[in-house]
Amino acid sequence: MTILRSQHISASEADYDRDGVVQVNGLFTSKEMDTARAAFTEQVRHDRAALGARDGLAPGDILSRYPRFMQPHRRADLEVGLLARRLMTDRRLLGVVERLIGPAYGAQSMFYFKPPTARGQAMHQDNYFLRAYPETCLAAWIAVDHCDAANGALSVVPGSHTMEVVCPEVADTEESFTTGLVRPSAGLRTVQTSMDPGDVLFFHGSLVHGSLPNTTCDRFRRSLIFHYVPRSSVEIASWYLPLVAADGTDRTIAAASGGGPCGDT
Template sequence: MTPDTAPASQRVERYAADGMVRVDGLLTSGEVETIRSAFMDQVVRDRHRLGARDGLADDDILARFPRFMQPHRHPDLEVGSIARRLMTDRRILDIVTGLIGPAFGAQSMFYFKPPSARGQALHQDNYFLRAHPETCVAAWIAIDDCDAANGALSVVPGSHTMEVVCPETADDEESFTTGLVRPPAGMTPVQTVMRAGDVLFFHGSLVHGSLPNTTEDRFRMSLIFHYVPQTSVEIARWYLPLVAPDGSDVTVAAAVGGGPCGDGWSGAAH
């Protein structure tokens, strides 16, 4: 995938066409090392406080290194302070604002993805967030150099134009999550290669995912934020409260109903 080398004024056009833009070196090597060290310290000290309950077997490597959900809601922890600060960092938020207008922060996540870990099947983010009437946008920050071998993202350029759909069942040999969204006809996943500190911004309907980490000694850590336009009138309850650019909490209506899977659906957090 070609990185974003165009002037900032042209990012909107690329985002509209592809559903994503990549900005290289947005975070410094020093910032990346601080993030990596803090999150590794936290997972070793207490992985349960922030770790997602993904129904993993005790011998699954991801049970030892679970993805951390909403660390920005824990400002008493170093990782929480880092996540809260970066969620409203102007370098990131200004790009988000340029793409979707004034925005609120909705989610923070940290993935460790150690050697041998399964990936995450192709999916769409707004299936989980259910932001309305617009959609969310992700800021996916590489904390390690990542490529196909250690399970970097695969993305489907242009797939952001499709509706959010109800997923099929994923292959649990390759994915630790259960849902799979197939790309639209004629579109295929493109493997990304990113350096630590690069950030990929992408649309909430963009189909994306990752394969397992097949290396023996390389993590693929990433810090992810999701944002929604300030014009959003509702979002799934789990993402409330939202975070304003000044760091204060904001509440909108909680989304109701079954979403793309119908009235019987009850979605879990992304």
């Protein structure tokens, strides 16, 4: 099984409905990705604490030097914040999002550096964390570098979006910097992605996906990720509020109470 790679999303909607994932190549230019790479690299060198996630990493872990950046679009005082909000609401990206889930709000932005030797992230489902309701979230995963198996590109399980959001098991922390692991339903196959800068992978909030460690000695696997929810959503976990409308302004809906099926996350 392969993921459909297309320049035109109109050829991919049925595949998204079937597989829960579609890759659109060349949505952004390599020059735009050069700009993003330079801006986020400068930010992590200048002040990684401003946006870095609190993942409880040991000081010697390479990911403590290159932490994942969370919600940069909320930082209008930073270059990376302005860039993230601009791309989150870019019509090229929103055009695909709207074809797949209808009118939408932006809910999250993230930037992953994944330097050489960094651990991957165990298989998981995004809506376990977002708790968007009554529908689910949609991820737009943008390759900033060339991504392949060697430097820890995403692996996805087409068809797993039909699963319920399930309780994670304990992950192998030798390979994953996160501790939760979701196993896909029996009979579904894992597909390794390969992407060039500017390619975008769109996938459903219940789709099982993750990545293995970066085994190269000289290649980063940087990526910029946005999550969206339908404008018809009535609640979402409070971490993701306020949402972002297509015009760049903030919107608020109810905060989801409690946690997912396994409690708070």
